[in-house]
Amino acid sequence: MEDITKERILSAAEELFAEKGYDAVTIREITSKARCNLSLVYYYFGSKKKLYLEVFKEKWASRARELHEAFFDAIEETKPTTLDEVIRILTATYLERKMNAQNLQFHLQLIARELQKPTEALDFVFHEIIKPFFARLEDLIHPFLNPSARKDNIVLSLFSVFAQIVHIINSRHVLPKLLERPFDAKTKELLIQHITTFSMYGMNGLIMQNSRDSFITEGLK
Amino acid sequence: MEDITKERILSAAEELFAEKGYDAVTIREITSKARCNLSLVYYYFGSKKKLYLEVFKEKWASRARELHEAFFDAIEETKPTTLDEVIRILTATYLERKMNAQNLQFHLQLIARELQKPTEALDFVFHEIIKPFFARLEDLIHPFLNPSARKDNIVLSLFSVFAQIVHIINSRHVLPKLLERPFDAKTKELLIQHITTFSMYGMNGLIMQNSRDSFITEGLK
DNA sequence: GTCTATAGCAGGATAGAC
DNA sequence: GTCTATCCTGCTATAGAC
Numbered sequence: 236m237e238d239i240t241k242e243r244i245l246s247a248a249e250e251l252f253a254e255k256g257y258d259a260v261t262i263r264e265i266t267s268k269a270r271c272n273l274s275l276v277y278y279y280f281g282s283k284k285k286l287y288l289e290v291f292k293e294k295w296a297s298r299a300r301e302l303h304e305a306f307f308d309a310i311e312e313t314k315p316t317t318l319d320e321v322i323r324i325l326t327a328t329y330l331e332r333k334m335n336a337q338n339l340q341f342h343l344q345l346i347a348r349e350l351q352k353p354t355e356a357l358d359f360v361f362h363e364i365i366k367p368f369f370a371r372l373e374d375l376i377h378p379f380l381n382p383s384a385r386k387d388n389i390v391l392s393l394f395s396v397f398a399q400i401v402h403i404i405n406s407r408h409v410l411p412k413l414l415e416r417p418f419d420a421k422t423k424e425l426l427i428q429h430i431t432t433f434s435m436y437g438m439n440g441l442i443m444q445n446s447r448d449s450f451i452t453e454g455l456k
Numbered sequence: 457m458e459d460i461t462k463e464r465i466l467s468a469a470e471e472l473f474a475e476k477g478y479d480a481v482t483i484r485e486i487t488s489k490a491r492c493n494l495s496l497v498y499y500y501f502g503s504k505k506k507l508y509l510e511v512f513k514e515k516w517a518s519r520a521r522e523l524h525e526a527f528f529d530a531i532e533e534t535k536p537t538t539l540d541e542v543i544r545i546l547t548a549t550y551l552e553r554k555m556n557a558q559n560l561q562f563h564l565q566l567i568a569r570e571l572q573k574p575t576e577a578l579d580f581v582f583h584e585i586i587k588p589f590f591a592r593l594e595d596l597i598h599p600f601l602n603p604s605a606r607k608d609n610i611v612l613s614l615f616s617v618f619a620q621i622v623h624i625i626n627s628r629h630v631l632p633k634l635l636e637r638p639f640d641a642k643t644k645e646l647l648i649q650h651i652t653t654f655s656m657y658g659m660n661g662l663i664m665q666n667s668r669d670s671f672i673t674e675g676l677k
Numbered sequence: 678g679t680c681t682a683t684a685g686c687a688g689g690a691t692a693g694a695c
Numbered sequence: 696g697t698c699t700a701t702c703c704t705g706c707t708a709t710a711g712a713c
Contacts, residue, residue, distance in 0.1 A: 240696080255573060258479035261688060272698055277690065279696095344572070350627040351568065352476060361630060369634060390634055391650045394627075395620050402619030406571040409582060413590060413611055429612045433658035440657025441650070461678080482706065493680055498708065500678095684709075691702075 241279045243269040248286055249294045253344035257287055257354075291345070291356040298342050299364045303371075305333055310375065318379045319435045322396065325372075326431045329400045330423070343404040369393065384442045392438040399430045462500045464490040469507055470515045474565035478508055478575075512566070512577040519563050520585045523549060524592075531596065539600040540656045543617065546593075547655070550621045551648045564625040590614065605663045613659040620651045 247268035251260040262283055266273045280286040306328040315321050329339070349357040373389050380389070403410065403426055410426075411418045468489035472481045483504055487494045501507040527549040536542050550560070570578040594610050601610070624631065624647055632639045 238696095256477055256479065258477065259573075262690090263688070273689095274691080274699085275697065283689065347572065347626065350630055351565070352480075353629050357630070361633065365630075366633075387635065387646065388650075391647070392654065394623070394631075394634070395651070395654050398620045398623030399616050401623060402615070405568065408574050409571055409578070409586075410615075412582065412587075413615070414608065425608065426612070429609075429662070430616070432662050433613065433616050433655075435658075436661025437654035437656075437658030440661065441653050459678095483708090484706080494707095495681085495709085496679065504707070678713105680711100680713075682710085682712100685707090687704105687706075689702105689704085692700090693698100694700100695696105695698075 240269070240271050240275060243271065244276060244279060244286070245290060245293055249290045249341055249345070252287060252290060253341035253348070256348055262286075287354070288356050288359075291349075291360055295342065295345055295356075295360060296364055298338065299360075299368070302328060302339075302342075303368055307371070307375075315379075318376070318439060321376060321379060322435050322438065323431045325396060326400065326427060326434070329397075330403070330427045330430070340404055343401055347401050347405055380442055388442055392434070392441060395437060396430065396434045399434065403430075461490070461492050461496060464492065465497060465500060465507070466511060466514055470511045470562055470566070473508060473511060474562035474569070477569055483507075508575070509577050509580075512570075512581055516563065516566055516577075516581060517585055519559065520581075520589070523560075523563075524589055526554060528592070528596075536600075539597070539660060540652075542597060542600060543656050543659065544652045546617060547621065547648055547652045550618075551624070551644070551651070561625055564622055568622050568626055601663055609663055613655070613662060616658065617651065617655045620655065624651075 244265060248260075248265050251265055251268065262276050263273055265286075266276060276283070276286055280289055306325060309324045309328065310321070313320065313324065315324065329343070346360070349360065369390065372393055373386070376389055376393075377384075407418060411422070414422065416422055465486060468486050469481075472486055472489065483497050484494055486507075487497060497504070497507055501510055527546060530545050530549065531542070534541065534545065536545065550564070567581070570581065590611065593614055594607065597610055597614075598605075628639060632643070635643065637643055
């Protein structure tokens with residue numbers, strides 16, 4: 236073995252940190268899952284904290300870039316003409332899986348935990364990934380909006396979309412009980428459909444409201 | 457001291473578990489914050505796990521009932537005639553503070569963590585509190601809706617509202633950076649206003665839509 | 678009910694052989 | 696690069712005095 240081991244440690248760590256959180260995971264657990272010796276974490280990364288950070292720099296960041304690529308590619312390809320389509324593509328990027336479904340889940344779980352109780356990792360991720368992505372998203376969306384839309388409206392609407400996406404992942408154990416149906420593919424399809432429709436109307440309504448003479452009437456009426 | 461100590465332990469535990477999660481908190485930390493001896497946790501609760509459970513049974517459940525009371529009282533008082541008003545009251549119950557703002561924050565943080573990685577506590581909380589509350593909410597909302605609204609639409613719309621509420625609390629450290637303004641009272645007002653408006657249009661649109669084409673999977677055009 | 682003292686052990690980290 | 700062996704801190708938990 237050489238550097239494959241390092242990769243195996245990172246993958247095991249990502250999964251365990253995502254599922255249980257930093258403190259609930261032991262290095263013994265990680266190396267056992269990665270089928271290697273405990274001390275290799277220290278050889279490759281120096282400490283548990285540094286391994287955790289590296290999960291974000293190596294795994295999380297690159298997955299995020301993949302997702303953003305996929306999103307902007309889909310935009311390029313479909314050349315949406317209404318806000319509705321943009322929101323649909325955004326939601327689908329995060330909930331339909333071109334990417335492996337489980338990896339996408341870990342990805343969202345990890346960031347959810349960082350938001351809840353930020354560490355150095357969030358600092359890195361926010362400046363390197365999230366902030367630039369939001370800037371691009373704002374630029375993308377702006378032309379679709381009536382000029383009266385304020386930056387606040389855009390950012391908060393995006394916030395609402397991501398809130399729903401993250402909450403689906405976070406509450407995936409309870410959701411089936413609330414909906415009284417299993418969390419299968421069909422249910423997931425329903426959830427995607429719901430977020431898209433709900434957010435589209437929400438965003439359109441919001442922006443129409445703070446402008447009387449809207450020309451974005453496509454979504455409603 | 458007598459039973460006041462027990463209460464102090466519960467309060468300290470609630471705050472720390474909410475902020476850091478079960479594994480990151482030590483009993484030493486809890487008892488130090490509660491200004492009492494470490495062994496009293498074992499005297500009163502038996503173990504760390506049992507203390508955690510008791511936080512939900514004693515603190516979380518009663519706070520939830522308070523909130524639900526406050527919500528249904530406000531409904532009684534204002535006698536809303538449109539869906540918009542109901543949603544506004546729901547959002548305001550969870551984000552404006554009649555209740556101490558910090559306690560409300562702990563309340564939401566605690567349940568967010570339980571959703572993420574459920575324990576025995578969620579089982580209790582779901583059956584005793586959440587499920588009955590959702591049932592009452594559905595009954596309340598149903599008359600305001602167009603008869604074509606399905607149970608799924610209602611549950612998912614409520615889900616979207618709570619998603620946004622919880623996400624505001626969870627990402628409160630990052631939100632100011634995204635909005636480029638401090639997380640002060642004025643910003644909080646803006647957030648409440650946003651969730652209310654966004655959700656109101658989202659929910660109305662959603663229900664109008666499926667009254668139009670009678671099944672949701674058909675999508676939009 | 679509250680305290681002291683301590684058992685018992687898990688988990689992060691390091692030294693050093695191969 | 697990978698492994699064994701071990702250190703040591705800090706944790707949950709208990710026994711027992713007051």
